Each structure stands twice: as C-alpha cells, then as structure tokens.
Amino acid sequence: MEFNLDVPFIRDILAQECARARDEIRDLGAVRALQSSQQRHDGRIAAAPDVDTLACAAGCTWCCYFTVDVRAAEVFAILDFVERRFTPEERARVYAEVRANSGALKKLGDSERVTRNLKCPFLSEGRCGIYAARPQSCRNYHATDVAGCQQSYDDPDDMDIDPEFAPGVYQAGVAHVEAFSTAMHDAGYDVDAYELNCALDAALSEPGARERFESRLKPFTELDGEEVAAEFDDLEP
Ligand code: SF4
Incomplete structure (x- = not known):
C-alpha cells in the first residue's frame, strides 16, 4: 500500500517523544520510562486521524500467532507486570508456555521462525493477558481489514500477504517507537530486537x-x- 509521509506530523512526534523520553529515562530509569512512554504511545495511536478505519477489536487474535519482536526494556516491564498481576498458577502456566515456545523456536532457522504460527503465551481465552504492558510491536500492529490478518494466519509461508493498514496510525506508532529507542540508545541501553518467547x-x-x-x-x-x-x-531532529 502506498501512502504519503506526513513529515511535520512525524517530526513533531520524534522531537516531542525523544525529549520527554530522555528526561524520564534519566529520572525514572529505563523500565519505568518505558511504562510512561507506553501511555503516550497508546494516546498517539488513539488520536491518529484515521484511527476509526481500523478493524482491530477485542477478541480478534489472528496477529497473536505471529512473530513478536521485543526490546529488553519491554521484556523486564512484562515480567514486572506478570509478577504483580498474575496468580502463581497463571505465572507457572505462562512461563511453561514461554519455555516450550522458546525451545521450539530455537530449533528453527530464521526463515522458518518467522513463518511459524505460534500462540503467544499471553493469549488466554481470546484476550491479551498483559494488555497494559504489551510490546510496542503489538501496539503498532493494526489492520483495516481482518481478512488480510486471517490470510496471513492461514498461509504463514506467504510473506507477500500484507494486511491493509491505516497510514496515520502507522506513522504515529512507528515515529513514537523510534523516538523512544533513540533516547534509550543515546542513554547507552541495549535497543536490539529479540523474539518475545x-x-x-x-x-x-x-x-x-x-x-x-x-x-x-x-x-x-x-x-x-x-x-x-x-x-x-x-x-530526526
Ligand atoms: S502480547 Fe498480547 S497483543 Fe501481543 S501477541 Fe501476545 S497476546 Fe497478542
């Protein structure tokens, strides 16, 4: 899908989020700064001009079987959330699923790994169990047509399937994540991407x-x- 970049919109988010994230990383530390940034991330997506075109809704979970990339700060924020909010039984179930998924993925090559449908360990009864702490990749995954997401699920080897997306939402989400990552990188933190499990x-x-x-x-x-x-x-400014 082709779209025009809204350069002032992107520049505004990059400048605002970078400055705010730099202050919060210095004052709160990386993980708490991320948690604060995630609230602005959701706010920016909710305020995007084309947010009403999204087909995403509670209970739609096709994308929760796709590969999820995370940064280290997100991993520790997720584990903090699980420790605080999950019962010991829920934690044991999730961690067992994490270990099983990780073991299965480690046996695969790179191309097999990204084309394997694997249920996210946090998906339970059709809902995300860590919604408030979900990774930036999940926050940024949107589509305007459920059919494309289902097609990707049904045919995971076909990397040409590209669900229709909303350009404004996409630009707001990507600019936000890039600004936060720049601030983290400049503060010396690891910002590499890792597979979630x-x-x-x-x-x-x-x-x-x-x-x-x-x-x-x-x-x-x-x-x-x-x-x-x-x-x-x-x-970037
Ligand atoms: S973290 Fe939540 S939103 Fe992301 S894939 Fe897992 S269940 Fe889905």
Missing part, C-alpha cells in the same frame, strides 16, 4: 540479565539481538 526465556533463566541491562550491557549472553534500522532516521 526467546527473550523472556533468557530473562527468566539467565542470572543477572536485568542487572546487565540496567548497567547498559547486553542483557542476554546466549541470545543474539538484531539491530533495528530506523525508518524515519532522516527526519
């Missing part, structure tokens, strides 16, 4: 992962992250 498994099993992250080191010793290219790099 593998990163959660590593955070739960590798002693000192969070301390390494807070010390501005690579948090996971047995997991390679991927550098994410910024889409609006040339529009």
